[in-house]
Amino acid sequence: MRNGSPVHPHFFLDKRLRAFILGLMVLAFLFGFADQVYDRNFERLHIFLFNLCSGGFIIIYHTENTARPSLRCYLFLGLSLLYAVLAFLNLYQGAALLSLLLGVLVESIRIRAFSLVPRDLLAPTVPVSDKFHHASILCLSLALFIATFVLLNDTVLHWLPYKNLTLNVFFLGFSFPVSLITMSVMFSYIRRSLAPPLYLVKQGFFWSVNLGVIIFFLFIIFDLQLAKTLIAVFLFITVILIFGYYLLLGIDVQQKHFLLSGMTFLVFTGITGVFYIVLAKYPEAYKQWGRLLLTGHAYLSLYGWSLSGLLILMRFNDFPLKLNSWLIIGFHWLVIGILAPLGKTDPFIAIAAIICYCLFLHLFFEEKGAGPMSRVSGTGGRTV
Incomplete structure (x- = not known):
């Protein structure tokens, strides 16, 4: 809020x-x-x-x-x-x-x-x-x-x-x-008390992300290939810098693990996005790998990065959660990074991906959180 x-x-x-x-x-x-x-x-x-x-x-x-x-x-x-x-x-x-x-x-x-x-x-x-x-x-x-x-x-x-x-x-x-x-x-979940240069960098990230995506969308509308490549590279570099910034300055709570995983999804989204734009210039390679690359890009973005933030919001008042964070994160990567993209071309892998996706959501929401007592002790709560 x-x-x-x-x-x-x-x-x-x-x-x-x-x-x-x-x-x-x-x-x-x-x-x-x-x-x-x-x-x-x-x-x-x-x-x-x-x-x-x-x-x-x-x-x-x-x-x-x-x-x-x-x-x-x-x-x-x-x-x-x-x-x-x-x-x-x-x-x-x-x-x-x-x-x-x-x-x-x-x-x-x-x-x-x-x-x-x-x-x-x-x-x-x-x-x-x-x-x-x-x-x-x-x-x-x-x-x-x-x-x-x-x-x-x-x-x-x-x-x-x-x-x-x-x-x-x-x-x-x-x-x-x-x-x-x-x-x-x-x-x-980044420390509020930062030195002025670091605070200005954080403000710069906000404008880099927003203006970068808006400009990128305009380049897509006008079909400017070189410009799309350049802005995609710019956004990728911005994501890398944000990842490093959060890794160093993010507060040490359980949510950080899931958000770092989400940022890693976003980094790979940037990589696949740049490769997809470049691949479009080579018709034969694009015909063979284009759909798989675009599918992987979409799943990494939606069900990797974005889903990480939405799930944390939905369980915001439950943290810290009584679950193995890294096990859940590893399973998340298996489902979204591997099974989902491959499932677009194989119905049996698709069924496996759907079952595993439901299992991932069940595991994330299965265990009860520490509840209000964690926020009293200062271990689980933050403002958004």
Whole structure:
């Protein structure tokens, strides 16, 4: 929450709510392999159910910072599910209307929690974790508004003729808000009392990530190959620097283990992203390895990096957890780094990946945390 406010002590403690959101995440993961059973593009359902429905709900629930989700949160969840179905069925005009309504709904929550004009993003005294949080929900509403235009432009308006300005390309933009909320979680576990140079470096990371991704997206729209490669390399270097920064200055709590694993996923996301852009210049190699590389890139980003932050938020009030962190992390890498990408081309590996993914979520949520006593003793709690 902004201004260092503590996360509500009853945030996401409702087991039925947890089960429903985790169910959506499992359903999203399952749809990633559904095209092997039925020859149809399930990628939109796969992405929307994870990024928009699950991730978006967690972002706005966290932004409201209440014991239970408000009616607006549940309205967002219901409308986003309907939006995902309409987009999957190519009912674009209905999806465009829902996208607009969802954008207005998210903005109403953002304005109440932060402000109409996001001036705090420019204020050097505002903690970077708060800036990433505000940027996350702001990007969520902007993504929904832009998606409204993209849907109408692709079907009715035809104002902008760019071949990459389509829903199939743009829906990936819904992963950015989820990535930003994970950044917010991670930076909340970095020491606050830093020397001015280190503090300025942290502020620089915020702008490097946000402006870098926005510029990268524009280069994709305008299909500027060299520029895409350069900005991808810039973002990769930024991720490496953030990883080192967090490794050295992150506070020593259990959450750090999971977030360092998430950052490692993000590092490999950067590597695969650069290689994918370069590989596109070589048609034969791209034909052979392009899909596997892009699939690995997507899984590392969504179910590696972003999922790490979302899971920590969902169990925020349970830490420290009574589980073997490194065993869970190793299993996470097996499922997302190996089984999931290979499962896109082999139905038996896909089944194994789905079973192991469910098992990973079960193991992460199975053990009870230390609960409120850990926050009293100062071992488990932080503000986000």
